[in-house]
Amino acid sequence: MGEPGTKEVLDLQDLQVSGGIHTGRRHILSILVENKPGVLARVAGLFARRAFNIQTLAVGPTDDPTISRITLTLDGAMHPIDQVTKQLHKLINVIKIRDLEPSDTVARELALFKIAADADARAQVMQFTDIFRGKVIDVSKRSMTVEVTGTDDKIEAFEQMIRPFGLIEMVRTGEIAVSRGRSAT
Amino acid sequence: MRAVDAIIESLKAEGVEAVFGIPGGANLPTYDALYDGGIRHVLCRHEQGAGHAAEGYAKASGRVGVALATSGPGATNLVTPIADAMLDSVPTVFLTGQVRTELIGTDGFQEADTTGITMPIVKHSIMIQDPREIPRAIHEAFHIARTGRPGPVLVDVPQDLSRADIQYEPVDGVSLPGYRPTTEGNVKQIRLAAKALANARRPVIYAGGGVVNANAAKELTDLCTSDRFPVTCTVMGLGAFPAPHDQWLGMLGMHGTRSANYAMDEADLIVAIGARFDDRITGKLSEFAPRAKFIHIDVDPAEISKNVPAHIPIVGDAKSILPKLTREYRALETDGSRLDGWWERIRGWRDKHPLGYEDSDDAEIKPQYMVEAMYEATNGDAIVTSDVGQHQMWCAQYYHFTKPRRWINSGGLGTMGFGLPSALGAQIGQPDDTVVCLAGDGSLQMTSQELATCVTEKIPVKVFIMNNGYLGMVRQWQELFWDGRYSGVDMGTSPDWVKLAEAYGAVGMRATQKGELVDQMKAALEADGPVVLDVQVSKEENCYPMIPAGQAARDMVG
Numbered sequence: 035m036g037e038p039g040t041k042e043v044l045d046l047q048d049l050q051v052s053g054g055i056h057t058g059r060r061h062i063l064s065i066l067v068e069n070k071p072g073v074l075a076r077v078a079g080l081f082a083r084r085a086f087n088i089q090t091l092a093v094g095p096t097d098d099p100t101i102s103r104i105t106l107t108l109d110g111a112m113h114p115i116d117q118v119t120k121q122l123h124k125l126i127n128v129i130k131i132r133d134l135e136p137s138d139t140v141a142r143e144l145a146l147f148k149i150a151a152d153a154d155a156r157a158q159v160m161q162f163t164d165i166f167r168g169k170v171i172d173v174s175k176r177s178m179t180v181e182v183t184g185t186d187d188k189i190e191a192f193e194q195m196i197r198p199f200g201l202i203e204m205v206r207t208g209e210i211a212v213s214r215g216r217s218a219t
Numbered sequence: 220m221r222a223v224d225a226i227i228e229s230l231k232a233e234g235v236e237a238v239f240g241i242p243g244g245a246n247l248p249t250y251d252a253l254y255d256g257g258i259r260h261v262l263c264r265h266e267q268g269a270g271h272a273a274e275g276y277a278k279a280s281g282r283v284g285v286a287l288a289t290s291g292p293g294a295t296n297l298v299t300p301i302a303d304a305m306l307d308s309v310p311t312v313f314l315t316g317q318v319r320t321e322l323i324g325t326d327g328f329q330e331a332d333t334t335g336i337t338m339p340i341v342k343h344s345i346m347i348q349d350p351r352e353i354p355r356a357i358h359e360a361f362h363i364a365r366t367g368r369p370g371p372v373l374v375d376v377p378q379d380l381s382r383a384d385i386q387y388e389p390v391d392g393v394s395l396p397g398y399r400p401t402t403e404g405n406v407k408q409i410r411l412a413a414k415a416l417a418n419a420r421r422p423v424i425y426a427g428g429g430v431v432n433a434n435a436a437k438e439l440t441d442l443c444t445s446d447r448f449p450v451t452c453t454v455m456g457l458g459a460f461p462a463p464h465d466q467w468l469g470m471l472g473m474h475g476t477r478s479a480n481y482a483m484d485e486a487d488l489i490v491a492i493g494a495r496f497d498d499r500i501t502g503k504l505s506e507f508a509p510r511a512k513f514i515h516i517d518v519d520p521a522e523i524s525k526n527v528p529a530h531i532p533i534v535g536d537a538k539s540i541l542p543k544l545t546r547e548y549r550a551l552e553t554d555g556s557r558l559d560g561w562w563e564r565i566r567g568w569r570d571k572h573p574l575g576y577e578d579s580d581d582a583e584i585k586p587q588y589m590v591e592a593m594y595e596a597t598n599g600d601a602i603v604t605s606d607v608g609q610h611q612m613w614c615a616q617y618y619h620f621t622k623p624r625r626w627i628n629s630g631g632l633g634t635m636g637f638g639l640p641s642a643l644g645a646q647i648g649q650p651d652d653t654v655v656c657l658a659g660d661g662s663l664q665m666t667s668q669e670l671a672t673c674v675t676e677k678i679p680v681k682v683f684i685m686n687n688g689y690l691g692m693v694r695q696w697q698e699l700f701w702d703g704r705y706s707g708v709d710m711g712t713s714p715d716w717v718k719l720a721e722a723y724g725a726v727g728m729r730a731t732q733k734g735e736l737v738d739q740m741k742a743a744l745e746a747d748g749p750v751v752l753d754v755q756v757s758k759e760e761n762c763y764p765m766i767p768a769g770q771a772a773r774d775m776v777g
């Protein structure tokens with residue numbers, strides 16, 4: 035391929051396309067936005083318009099009160115992620131977007147499970163909860179509520195374990211994430 | 220001062236000299252400030268008209284167009300021009316009144332969620348929360364509307380806040396941490412592009428409205444003529460390259476020339492500049508330019524590789540990138556003779572398939588002839604606006620635009636009724652130019668009330684109606700693709716356009732004889748005020764050539 039500054043020309047056959055590619059993996063987008071009314075609606079609207087399905091979404095304040103962080107996860111097998119991030123960048127209130135590399139990221143989610151466990155099942159559920167380093171946060175005659183934090187894999191594994199007891203409901207926050215190492219996400 | 224007086228001061232600080240709009244309860248305070256505020260207000264007859272007028276003003280002059288509307292129905296009437304400005308990247312600011320803050324969210328009288336309704340069709344919008352924000356909000360709205368990829372910005376002002384007493388200080392500088400458009404273009408990528416061009420044997424330069432927006436027509440021409448690169452433009456790009464030129468292939472796309480579409484089909488390298496590979500250009504995407512590699516230059520990174528994956532993406536302003544590309548290309552001192560074979564092939568198409576039509580041998584006015592007559596009567600030097608339909612495509616084909624900002628039409632949204640209001644806006648933006656609106660008899664009935672605006676405000680636009688008695692473009696599709704079952708396309712009894720013009724206080728004229736048309740047009744152009752010329756053309760002429768929707772360039776018909 036021709037180097038800059040030389041008169042060598044470029045063989046068109048050597049050119050590769052850039053962009054529009056399906057990565058095939060799950061992506062965690064960490065988006066810093068101005069803390070202003072309507073910003074979440076703008077972000078969500080972009081996904082809705084193109085029928086991009088958001089898997090999880092978490093919004094909260096940052097250390098700077100004028101800035102909020104939106105963390106959302108998407109399936110890169112379904113959608114060309116670069117198209118999403120480029121569209122997001124066009125929103126005036128979006129300050130920064132990181133498409134977090136899974137190997138370079140710590141992500142956590144909190145889930146609450148309300149389980150139909152009577153007195154007989156209670157000991158077993160508590161055992162699972164221990165193994166998953168969860169916490170029992172409420173108990174009634176015929177139910178227990180357990181809190182578990184972790185990656186989405188861990189939460190899904192716990193869900194599998196306790197389903198046979200009768201899962202009354204499950205509430206998940208959606209993942210939040212930071213990059214590993216010293217630099218800010 | 221009152222917040223509304225600060226609005227007027229802010230507009231003046233942005234260089235605004237005219238605004239288009241209609242008052243109502245929620246923007247009454249703004250209108251009070253306009254009364255002696257020193258900005259020309261053009262009262263339109265429908266907010267859609269005001270919005271398109273702002274677009275016409277912006278497209279003709281390159282300055283930001285401004286439209287005003289009240290809350291609720293005033294704002295919802297602006298939805299079409301806002302969407303139009305979004306799709307054609309027109310720098311515009313829409314100032315809407317909103318109900319008082321305590322009524323917001325209560326379904327109060329004339330309340331509509333204006334920022335919500337318009338969210339997907341604006342470049343940016345803001346609802347004022349605190350009257351002290353107003354000067355900054357307006358300054359930033361103008362900044363966003365005209366920089367980067369231009370577009371519509373909406374500022375929604377609750378009525379009570381607009382009456383507040385605030386300190387006005389001119390704002391300079393913006394605080395938009397998330398908005399930093401790239402303008403310069405990566406030097407390495409530009410070099411790469413020059414090298415690719417130097418090796419291309421069948422290159423085509425494909426330019427769109429972005430070149431016009433960037434005021435880069437000269438820079439485009441320099442690049443194209445730095446060698447014998449064949450050039451084509453989209454319907455939005457016409458005028459960016461002077462049409463009567465050896466290297467000009469004509470417009471491309473659905474109603475483009477065969478030479479342009481075949482050249483794209485066989486190209487080995489396509490340089491897209493400020494163009495977005497819209498479906499009216501590509502036809503069937505999987506068969507579009509199958510042999511080509513793509514250099515894509517655009518100020519909006521989200522356009523690059525959106526429809527067609529680019530091999531050499533270059534993000535930035537065409538005005539800054541094109542001269543660098545030309546310089547890099549010249550420095551390579553390549554042998555132009557490598558393009559000989561390509562030109563031979565293109566000339567073959569040109570000779571075999573010139574753009575043409577069968578003219579009448581009697582007094583009948585063929586629609587294509589009407590455009591040629593317009594070209595002759597105006598010396599090819601008018602600002603021409605159009606509506607949407609067959610007449611628009613014929614105008615794009617037969618009015619050979621040589622300069623940018625002379626061809627004003629609704630390309631992206633395809634909005635019928637765009638022609639007349641955009642013409643009046645264009646005339647206010649460019650008072651010394653001749654402005655002609657080539658109207659469709661169907662389209663004009665969507666916004667003909669703006670004739671009243673033209674007469675009242677003494678805006679001397681000339682409206683030439685291509686009157687075929689049909690929603691012609693739809694009729695054509697029904698004839699070609701729906702077994703000739705004409706459903707809902709016959710206009711029945713249209714108004715008597717001459718009388719209608721006269722009813723508004725404009726001059727009305729009618730043309731029925733080919734031999735008299737040019738003279739009648741000249742007479743209309745010489746008349747003082749607005750003129751409506753009803754030109755009765757052949758009713759069932761079809762616009763050719765044509766790539767049927769969803770098909771490939773090779774499948775052109777007609």
Ligand SMILES: Cc1ncc(C[n+]2csc(CCOP(=O)(O)OP(=O)(O)O)c2C)c(N)n1
Pocket residue numbers: 606607608609610611633634635658659660661662663685687689690691692693
């Ligand atoms: C607002 C709007 N409604 C409907 C259409 C669909 N449409 C496209 S072209 C056309 C016919 C336009 O008729 P006319 O203005 O007479 O132009 P002609 O094609 O006859 O030249 C119609 C109905 C449109 N583009 N815009």
Ligand SMILES: [Mg+2]
Pocket residue numbers: 608659660661685686687688689690691
């Ligand atoms: Mg018609």
